[in-house]
Amino acid sequence: MKSVFQSDYMRQNRRKIIFTLVLIAITALIAVYSICVTQYPISFSEAWQIVCNNLDHVIPTEYADRLKSYIVWDGLVPRAIVGILVGAILGISGAVMQSTIRNPLADPYTTGISSGALLGVTLFVLFGVTIVPDAGRDAGMFASAFVFALVPCAIIVLFSVFRKVTPTAMILIGIAVMYIFNAVTTLLRYTCSYEDSATIYSWAVGTLGKAGWSAVPFLLSVFLVLLATVMALAGSINVLASDDQAAVALGVNPQRLRIGCLIIVSLATTAAVCYTGTIGFVGLIAPHIARIFVGSNNRYLIPSSAAVGAFILIAADCLARVVGTTGVPVGVVTALVGGPLFLLILLRQKKSSW
Amino acid sequence: MKGDHGPDSGTALKSDYKSYTGRKVIFITICAVAAVLLLGLSIYIGGSDLSLGRIYELLWHHLCGWTYQKGTDDFLDDFVVWNVRLPRAIFALVAGAGLAVGGVVMQSVMKNPLADPYTTGISSGACLGVAVAVILGLSFTNAGIGSAGLVLNAFLFAVIPMILIIIIAPRAGSSTATLILAGVAISYLFNALTTLLMMSTDAETLSLVYRWQVGSLTNVKWSSVPLMFFINIGGILTVSFLAARLNILVLGDDSAKSLGLNADAMRVLCLFILSLMVASVVSYAGIIGFIGLVSPHIVRMLIDADNRFVIPASAAFGAVFLLGADIIARWLSPTDAVPVGVVLAFIGAPIFLYLIIRQKKAIW
Numbered sequence: 216m217k218s219v220f221q222s223d224y225m226r227q228n229r230r231k232i233i234f235t236l237v238l239i240a241i242t243a244l245i246a247v248y249s250i251c252v253t254q255y256p257i258s259f260s261e262a263w264q265i266v267c268n269n270l271d272h273v274i275p276t277e278y279a280d281r282l283k284s285y286i287v288w289d290g291l292v293p294r295a296i297v298g299i300l301v302g303a304i305l306g307i308s309g310a311v312m313q314s315t316i317r318n319p320l321a322d323p324y325t326t327g328i329s330s331g332a333l334l335g336v337t338l339f340v341l342f343g344v345t346i347v348p349d350a351g352r353d354a355g356m357f358a359s360a361f362v363f364a365l366v367p368c369a370i371i372v373l374f375s376v377f378r379k380v381t382p383t384a385m386i387l388i389g390i391a392v393m394y395i396f397n398a399v400t401t402l403l404r405y406t407c408s409y410e411d412s413a414t415i416y417s418w419a420v421g422t423l424g425k426a427g428w429s430a431v432p433f434l435l436s437v438f439l440v441l442l443a444t445v446m447a448l449a450g451s452i453n454v455l456a457s458d459d460q461a462a463v464a465l466g467v468n469p470q471r472l473r474i475g476c477l478i479i480v481s482l483a484t485t486a487a488v489c490y491t492g493t494i495g496f497v498g499l500i501a502p503h504i505a506r507i508f509v510g511s512n513n514r515y516l517i518p519s520s521a522a523v524g525a526f527i528l529i530a531a532d533c534l535a536r537v538v539g540t541t542g543v544p545v546g547v548v549t550a551l552v553g554g555p556l557f558l559l560i561l562l563r564q565k566k567s568s569w
Numbered sequence: 570m571k572g573d574h575g576p577d578s579g580t581a582l583k584s585d586y587k588s589y590t591g592r593k594v595i596f597i598t599i600c601a602v603a604a605v606l607l608l609g610l611s612i613y614i615g616g617s618d619l620s621l622g623r624i625y626e627l628l629w630h631h632l633c634g635w636t637y638q639k640g641t642d643d644f645l646d647d648f649v650v651w652n653v654r655l656p657r658a659i660f661a662l663v664a665g666a667g668l669a670v671g672g673v674v675m676q677s678v679m680k681n682p683l684a685d686p687y688t689t690g691i692s693s694g695a696c697l698g699v700a701v702a703v704i705l706g707l708s709f710t711n712a713g714i715g716s717a718g719l720v721l722n723a724f725l726f727a728v729i730p731m732i733l734i735i736i737i738a739p740r741a742g743s744s745t746a747t748l749i750l751a752g753v754a755i756s757y758l759f760n761a762l763t764t765l766l767m768m769s770t771d772a773e774t775l776s777l778v779y780r781w782q783v784g785s786l787t788n789v790k791w792s793s794v795p796l797m798f799f800i801n802i803g804g805i806l807t808v809s810f811l812a813a814r815l816n817i818l819v820l821g822d823d824s825a826k827s828l829g830l831n832a833d834a835m836r837v838l839c840l841f842i843l844s845l846m847v848a849s850v851v852s853y854a855g856i857i858g859f860i861g862l863v864s865p866h867i868v869r870m871l872i873d874a875d876n877r878f879v880i881p882a883s884a885a886f887g888a889v890f891l892l893g894a895d896i897i898a899r900w901l902s903p904t905d906a907v908p909v910g911v912v913l914a915f916i917g918a919p920i921f922l923y924l925i926i927r928q929k930k931a932i933w
Contacts, residue, residue, distance in 0.1 A: 319746040320683045320753070374926055383682050384925050387866065390683070391918040391925070394859050398914035401783055405908060409772035416775065420764060496757050503750060543765070550761030554754045561747055561754070562740055 231509040231519065238522040242529060246295040249533045250287055262287045289427060297426040298529040298545075300434040301487045302497055304441060306524020308480040309498035310505065310517050311445055314456050315476045316382045323484040323498035325386055326477060327367030327393035332488050334396045335363030336418050337403050340411055360489045367392040368481040375474055382473060420544040421492035423532050430490045441483040442521065448476065449513040456511065494546050497524050500557045507560055527553060593878045596871060600885030604662060607892045611658040612650055614899050624650055652791065660789045660797070661892040664850045665860060667801035669887025672861035673868075673879055674808055674843045677815045678836050679745045685862035686847040689752035689840065690730030693759035695851045698726025699781050700766045704774055719781075720793075723852035730755045731844035738840065739833050748836075780908075784855035786895055787905045797849040804846040805884050811839070812876040819876075859913045860887055863921050870924045890917065 251262040265287045268275065275281050308323035316325065339359040371389050374380060380388070404412050426434075445452075451467045462469040484498070501524035502516065509515045531549040538548070612624050619627075627650045637644035671686030679688065687693075702722040730752070737751045767775055808815075817825050818835055825832040850857070864887040868879050894912040901907045 318681065318683060320681060320749055378926055380925070386683060387925055388922060390862070391921045394914040395918045398911040398918075401908060402911050404779070405783065405911075406906065409776050412776055412779065413772045416767075416779075420768075499753065500750075544768070547761040547764050547768075550757040551765075554758035554761070557754045558737075558751055561750055562737065 228515070231515040234508050235515070235519040235522050238519065238526055242299065242522060242526040245526070245529050245533060246299055249295045249298075249529060249536075250291045252533050252536050253286060253291060254536070255283070255286055257283055257287060262291070266292060293426065293428045293431055294423050294532070295529060296431050297434060297490065298423050298532050299525040300431075300438045301423070301491055301494065302501070302525035302528030303521035304434070304438050304483050304487045304524075305494065305498035305528070306501035306505070306520035306522070307441055307445060307517055308484045309524070310502035310513070310520035311452065311476050311480050312498075313502055314452050314511075314513055314516070315473045316386055317456060317458075318383070318386065319503070320499075321386065322495075323480060324488075324493065324495070326371055326389045326481050327396065328364045328481060328484050328488060329493040329495075330393040330396040330400070331366050332360040332364035332485065332493065333415070333419055334400050335359040335361070337400045337415050338363070340414050341403055341407055357489050361485055363396075364485040364488060365481060367396065368477065372474055372478060375470065379470070385473070385477075418492050421494035421546045422544050423491055423494075423528075425492075426490040434486065434490065437483050437486045441479060442518075444479055445476070445517055446514070448472065449517055452476065452513045456513070494528070494549070496546065496549050496553060497527050500553060501527055504557065504560060589873065593872045593882065596868075597878075597882050597885050600882070600889050603889045604885065604892065607889060607896060608658050608662065611661070611892055611896050611899075612654040614896055619646060619650065627651070628655070656791045656794050657786050657789045657895070658892060660794055660854070661786055661895045662888040663794075663798050663801050664786075664854055664857070665864075665887040665889070665891025666805060666884035667797075667846045667850050667887075668857065668861040668891070669864035669868075669883040670805050670808055670880055671843045671847045672863075672887075673865040673876065673883045674815065674839050675861075676865055677819050677876060678839045678843075679749050680819060680821075681745065681749060682866070683862075684749065685858075686843065687756075687856070687858070687861070688749060689734045689844065690756035690759055691727045691844055691847050692851060692856045693756040693763065694730045695723040695727035695848065696778075696782055696856065697759045697763045697766075698722040698724070698852075700763045700778050701726070703778055703781075704766045704770045717792075720852045724848055726759075727848035727851055728844070730759065731840065731848070734840060734844075735837050738837050781855045783908045784857035784910045785905065785908045786854055789853060793853045797853055800849045801846050804842045805880070807842055808839070809877075809880050811835075812880050815839070815876045815880075857891070857910050857913070859910065859917055860891055863917050864890060867917075867921060867924060 248259065250266065251257050251259040261283070265284050269284065269288045275284055305323050309321070312321040312323060312325055313319060336356055336359065339356050343355075367389050370392050371385050374388055375385055400415075404415060451462075451472055454462045454465045454467045455469055455472055459469040462472075488494075502520040505516055505519040505523045509519045527549060528545065531552060532545045534552065535543045535545050535548040609621055609624055612628075613619065613621050623646070627647055631647060631651050637647055668686055672684075675684045675686055675688055676682060678684075699719060699722060702719050733755055734748070734752055738748060763778075767778060770778075814830055814835055817828050817830050818832060818839075822832045825835070847861075864883050865879060868882045868886055872878055872882060890913070891909070894916060895909050897916070898907045898909045898912045899905070901912075
């Protein structure tokens with residue numbers, strides 16, 4: 216009997232791994248193809264050649280070729296990589312957040328990261344408030360967004376360390392801080408000029424277009440550290456998902472683990488947000504889609520959430536580029552295509568994973 | 570509470586219970602008295618100088634049917650009090666109560682403390698309606714800020730997510746997580762459409778839609794009051810009547826079934842009532858956030874999680890909260906430069922934080 220169960224279990228696990236691997240393969244294919252998805256007439260073979268040339272450090276002589284090289288190598292290639300990394304980071308963060316907080320509504324921004332980052336950007340745009348003096352415009356904005364994004368999380372951690380609070384209370388603290396921050400942002404935007412308001416708005420919507428090669432090493436290391444830490448903790452997070460008493464009985468300190476996960480996830484998400492603006496929806500639905508296919512075991516859920524997140528973001532970004540030459544924000548496409556799709560998957564599922 | 574087993578533990582429990590009930594009654598009474606006082610204060614604050622006594626006098630005289638000669642000081646005072654400030658104050662009271670009760674109902678139906686009246690996408694629907702009216706110019710009548718065309722558009726579009734959710738609800742089965750996620754997906758969908766419209770417009774129109782989104786009571790007139798008033802008062806009364814059944818719903822679908830309650834039908838009914846209430850508020854006043862999420866929590870922390878008390882207490886608290894915030898917003902800036910949502914967050918969030926940290930037992 217035991218061997219039957221065992222082989223059954225192994226087969227199920229194999230299916231989960233295959234799901235994740237297939238998704239990674241599809242994502243990689245789309246990412247490779249995405250280097251020729253642009254409003255300029257560049258064929259795929261041409262784009263591929265440009266990438267090979269750049270890897271070989273061959274600099275084209277003609278002006279038109281140099282322009283094409285610039286578009287592909289400095290624009291589309293880093294964009295694809297950033298898309299994959301940010302999608303994966305948001306997917307993982309969402310999965311961890313939902314499991315540790317035990318709430319299906321949680322997403323990477325639940326701790327108030329988006330409101331903090333937006334306030335940082337608003338203060339920077341309107342008053343030039345900056346953390347790093349004499350940095351350029353982009354670096355100043357980045358630093359300001361980064362620091363302010365972490366303030367709500369810091370407040371949650373501070374309260375959780377000194378008082379014993381339930382996971383829900385932790386989130387409610389984050390929401391309270393978020394509302395205060397949003398109120399300040401609203402007040403400032405209510406009185407500022409139309410142009411400043413539009414600048415802030417375009418940042419809030421979120422896009423992959425602004426991050427270049429400079430973002431790649433940083434985001435890559437963030438992604439690897441996040442994945443490694445969270446995978447190492449996956450077993451403990453599984454225990455946490457049952458309830459706190461069970462966790463204590465199984466030798467896990469629930470509060471410490473929860474706070475630890477919160478900090479790691481917030482740092483990673485903030486890093487992503489600072490380069491791309493707040494891209495919503497991916498971090499919320501990627502774990503849910505993954506959950507429907509692989510179940511709630513975090514050992515499988517976390518990597519497949521990363522794959523789903525990367526897939527959604529890169530596919531949506533390609534679609535956005537095909538549809539709108541003027542630059543439809545990727546968040547809009549994600550919601551327009553992903554929303555109905557998500558509804559469909561949600562209603563077709565047999566049993567709930569929550 | 571600690572399980573005394575002495576001979577007089579029965580009476581101790583009884584007096585304990587009585588003191589709890591007393592607390593609930595006191596809470597609701599305080600809120601009701603505060604509402605009447607704030608109503609006067611709300612009319613008192615503003616451009617022209619009228620004493621508090623004079624305001625109550627004018628109100629009373631108007632109710633008794635006194636009329637004044639056109640152009641006299643009395644006529645002008647009466648006009649300011651009765652036609653400018655009173656509708657706004659009444660709107661704030663009823664809207665606050667409606668949003669707070671909407672929050673209670675949504676949190677109970679969804680069994681989720683993070684739910685608020687807008688969880689099923691009513692706000693994003695209304696927002697799309699306004700964006701469509703302002704940016705594309707598609708509405709039934711002319712659409713300026715506060716005009717009837719805008720209100721109608723907002724209301725019609727706010728009802729779309731409600732219809733979707735009501736169609737989905739029975740299919741989602743007993744899983745409220747599915748229902749919530751469906752609501753969130755619908756919100757995102759509508760928000761994306763709004764964003765798409767807003768991307769294509771100029772900065773000035775963008776700012777117009779943004780101002781509507783923030784929510785304010787500036788454009789409230791007598792004409793805004795009746796529809797919203799009747800829907801909300803009717804809704805609050807119906808929901809209070811259903812409170813005991815809501816309590817059962819929170820226990821879970823299996824318990825509900827064994828206690829003879831059709832959980833699916835109950836959910837749909839609650840969502841329907843709540844959506845109409847919230848849509849009627851949002852179409853006139855824009856998206857006033859925070860109050861619907863936080864009022865039920867504050868009430869639960871102060872008194873109890875029993876919906877039979879939480880609903881009336883939240884209604885009373887929400888009414889006072891919104892009216893108070895509106896008074897402060899007008900006091901800070903007579904020209905309505907401070908949106909009421911901002912004041913709500915600034916006052917409410919610290920109180921909320923304090924209560925969360927101070928509370929001993931977890932209610933959720």
